[in-house]
Amino acid sequence: MAKSSIVSIGAYVPPKILSNDDLSRMMETSDEWIRTRTGIHQRHVALPDETTASLSYQAASAALKGAQMAADELDWILLCTDTPEMWTPATACFVQDLLKAGRASAIDLTGGCAGFLQTLELGDALARQGKTVMVIGTELLSRSMDWTDRNTAVLFGDGAGAVIVQPKPEQGIRLTHSRTFSDGSQADILQKPYGGTRNPIPPEIVAQGGHHRIHMEGQKVFRQAVHRMSDAAKQVLADTATAAQDISWVVPHQANQRILDAVAGELRFPTSKVFSHVRNYANTGSASVILALADMLIQNLLEPGQRLVSVAFGDGFSWGAALWDLLTLPPVEFVGRDL
Numbered sequence: 001m002a003k004s005s006i007v008s009i010g011a012y013v014p015p016k017i018l019s020n021d022d023l024s025r026m027m028e029t030s031d032e033w034i035r036t037r038t039g040i041h042q043r044h045v046a047l048p049d050e051t052t053a054s055l056s057y058q059a060a061s062a063a064l065k066g067a068q069m070a071a072d073e074l075d076w077i078l079l080c081t082d083t084p085e086m087w088t089p090a091t092a093c094f095v096q097d098l099l100k101a102g103r104a105s106a107i108d109l110t111g112g113c114a115g116f117l118q119t120l121e122l123g124d125a126l127a128r129q130g131k132t133v134m135v136i137g138t139e140l141l142s143r144s145m146d147w148t149d150r151n152t153a154v155l156f157g158d159g160a161g162a163v164i165v166q167p168k169p170e171q172g173i174r175l176t177h178s179r180t181f182s183d184g185s186q187a188d189i190l191q192k193p194y195g196g197t198r199n200p201i202p203p204e205i206v207a208q209g210g211h212h213r214i215h216m217e218g219q220k221v222f223r224q225a226v227h228r229m230s231d232a233a234k235q236v237l238a239d240t241a242t243a244a245q246d247i248s249w250v251v252p253h254q255a256n257q258r259i260l261d262a263v264a265g266e267l268r269f270p271t272s273k274v275f276s277h278v279r280n281y282a283n284t285g286s287a288s289v290i291l292a293l294a295d296m297l298i299q300n301l302l303e304p305g306q307r308l309v310s311v312a313f314g315d316g317f318s319w320g321a322a323l324w325d326l327l328t329l330p331p332v333e334f335v336g337r338d339l
Contacts (some may be wrong), residue, residue, distance in 0.1 A: 002128060002141075002167045002169050003128065003174055003175060003176065004127035004165050004166060004167050004168070004169070004174075004175050005130050005165070005166065005167075005168045005169060005170075005171055005172040005173055005174045005175060005327065006163045006164070006165055006173040006175070006267045006324075006330055007067055007163075007164050007165070007166050007168055007171055007330055008063045008064070008066040008067035008069070008100060008163070008164040008172075008299065008330050008331050008332075009063060009066065009161070009162070009163050009174040009290065009293060009294050009330055009331070009333075010058075010059045010060060010061065010063030010064070010065070010066060010161070010162045010163075010294075010333050010334075010335075011059055011062065011160070011161045011287075011290055011291050011294040011295075011332070011333070011337070012055055012058035012059040012062065012080070012159065012161075012164075012334075012335045012336055013044040013157070013158065013159040013160075013284075013333040013334075013335070013336040013337065014044045014045060014046045014047055014050055014159075014162045014293070014336060015044075015047070015078075015336055016044065016045050016046070016047055017042050017043070017044055018033075018042065018044075018045045018142075018157075019041070019042045019043075020034045020040070020041060020042065020154070021189045022036065023153070023154055024151075025180060026147050026148075027147060027148050027149070027150050027153065029150040029154060030268075033150075033264055033334070034054035034150075034154045037156065037256075037258065037280050038155060038256040038257060038258065038278070038282075038330065039256055039257025039258070039260075039276070039279055039280055040148060040154065040155070040256065040257075040279060040282045040283075041279045041280065042279070042280060042282070043134050043156065043157030043158070043281060043282035044157050044158055044159060044281060044336065045142040045157065045158050046140050046142055046143065046158045047202065050086055050140070050158075051086045051100065052063075052081055052083050052084060052085045052091050052138050052139075052140045052160075053091050053094035053095050054098075055138050055140060055158065055159070055160040056079060056081075056092075056095045056138045056160050056162070057090065057095055057098040057099065057138050057260060058160060058335055059138070059160035059162040059287075059290075059335075060077075060095060060099055060134060060136055060162040060168050061099070061160050062162070062333035062334075062335055063134065063162040063163060063164050063333075064099070064134075064164070064239070065333060066330070066331030066332060066333050067164050067331060068334075069132075069164065069317065070116075071099040071100050071101035072100070072101060072102050072103050072104075073103075073132055074099075074101045074103065074104040074132055074133070074134050074164075074209075075103065075104060075105070075126070075131040075132050075133060076104055076105050076106075076123070076126055076131055076132075076133040076134065077092045077095060077096050077099075077101060077104045077105070077106040077107075077133075077134045077136065078092070078107060078109060078119050078122060078123050078133060078134070078135050078136070079091050079092035079095060079106070079107070079108050079109070079119075079136040079137075079138065080108070080109045080110065080111060080115035080116055080118070080119040080135075080137045080286040081108065081110065081137070081138045081139060081140075081285075081286060082110055082112060082115070082139060082141075082285060082286070082315075082320055083138075083139050083140045083141055083143065083144055083193070084108060085249070088104060090107055091108050091110040091138075092106035092107055092108050092136070093106045095136065095176035101134075110220075111123070111182075111286065111314060111316060111318045112285065112286070112314025112315035112316055112318055113253045113255065113283065113286060113288065113310040113312055113313060113314030113315070114138035114180065114253065114286075114313055114314040114316070114318040114319050114320055115285070115286035115318070116135070116161070116253075116286045116287070116288075116289050116312065117178065117180055117289065117310060117312045117320040117321070118318060118320060118324055119135050119137070119286075120135050120163070120165070120175070120178070120182045120322065121178050121180055121320075123135040123165045123323075124165060124175045124178070126165075127165045127166055127167050128167060129167075130167055131167075132164065132165075132166050133164070133165045133166075134162055134163070134164055134165075134166065135162065135163050135165060136160065136161070136162045137138040137159035137160070137161050137162075137285070137286035137287040137288075137289070137290055138159070138161075138286065138287055139158060139159065139160075139284050139285035139286055139287050140158045141156040141157070141158060141284075141285065142156070142157075142158050153257060154282075155282060155283050155286070156282055156283050156285070157281050157283065158282050158284065158290055159281060159284035159287040159288075160286045160287050161288075161289070161290020161291050161293075162290065163290060167203075169320070170327055171328050171330075172327060172330040173293075173308075173324045173325070173326055173327070173328060173330060174324065174325040174326075174327055174329055175234055175322065175324060176240065176307075176322075176323045176325050177239055177240050177323045178236065178320060178321065178322035178323070179232055179235050179236050179239065179320055179321055180232075180318070180319070180320030180321075181228070181232065181316040181318065181319055181320060182316050182317065182319075183316070183318075184316065184317075185319045186316075186317040187226065187315070187316060187317070209326065220260060222258070223269065224313070224317060225255055225259050225263075225313040225319075226259060226262040226263055226266060227266075228313050228317065228319040229252065229253075229259075229263050229311040229312065229319060229321070230267055230311075232264050232311060232319055232320050232321035232337075233250070233309050233311050233321040234267070235321065236309065236321040236323050237309070237321065237323070240323055242307065242323065244267065244268065244269060244299025245305050246307055246328070247269070247273075247308070247309050248273070248302075248306035248307055248308060249273055249274075249296070249301070249302070249306065249308050249309075250263070250264070250267070250269055250273060250274040250275065250308070250309050250310070250311065251275055251276055251289060251292050251293055251296065251308050251310040251311075251324075252274060252275070252289070252292070252310065252311050252312065253283075253288045253289055253311065253312035253313060253314070254275075254276065254277065254278040254279060254281065254282070254283055254284065254288040254291075254292060255278075255313065256283065257276060257278055257279070259336060260274055260276050260278070261274075261312060263311065264282055275295075275296055275301070276292075277291075277292060277295050280324075280338045281338075285314070285315075287291050288312075289310055290300055291310055291334070293310075294332050294333075294334045294337075295334060295337065297329065297330070297332040298332060298334055298337065302326055302329065303325055303326070303329070304327060304328055304329065305326065306325075306326045307323065307324070307325055307326070307328065308323070308324040309321060309322070309323055309324075310322045319320040
């Protein structure tokens, strides 16, 4: 069965920027406090008329434009998000309609910040069967954030990324090997508990704004993220008999700079080869790996012949790693990118 490849990449971030100084006027924090702990200087946040579906549509349209592909050539739209358009139907169905992708089956998945790598693994399996698959990762976290909680609100930004995956093993970014994992026993360490069937939202919680609060035990999440991402990367390298020195770049989920530096240390990999643009975009969850990959291509950091390892970690806990071979430079469009 033929391997599949990413043949086009689209990315989108909203035009509105929320700086650390802006946050200091909304909560008890400061630019220095945020930068020294996270490496984040600013984040993009959605405009009032933007939704998860509209962000996704922007990224998906950019990917289709780059591939010079019509939307009705898509067989599947797999959309990963923790911030859906609504409870039902799936956000992917709204995107399918916006794109006029009449042939495509469309479903949502969720996996937190690791969701893109998990969803890409499913998209790879479909592409190996001959399907043309669009994989989208989108988060609009600014609508579901407690803006008085400096321990979580400062970390996140809004954005969307989309890749087109096809059975073209000699073109684009080949999906060589991946490993993804979950451990539901750790779910209580990082969660947003209200709004589902376990914890309906009572009026008093809404009045207090508690329905938007993310529960995160920061030190435990830090240790788990560093350990799990590093371990997954090591497993992928071992599975493929790939030496660390053969890896040109690590393309991580943009959690925060402290986590990225710690992962580099665990892997004994130079921090200069662990890509980071977290200072400008913060943590965009399931969109972050795609945004990072798009930014690297636009900055001319990638070239054919390179091997890349991508790693991600999110709530669930879910985490994973993927080994990618860069065969040719895929077309890329990053709408709203900081210059």
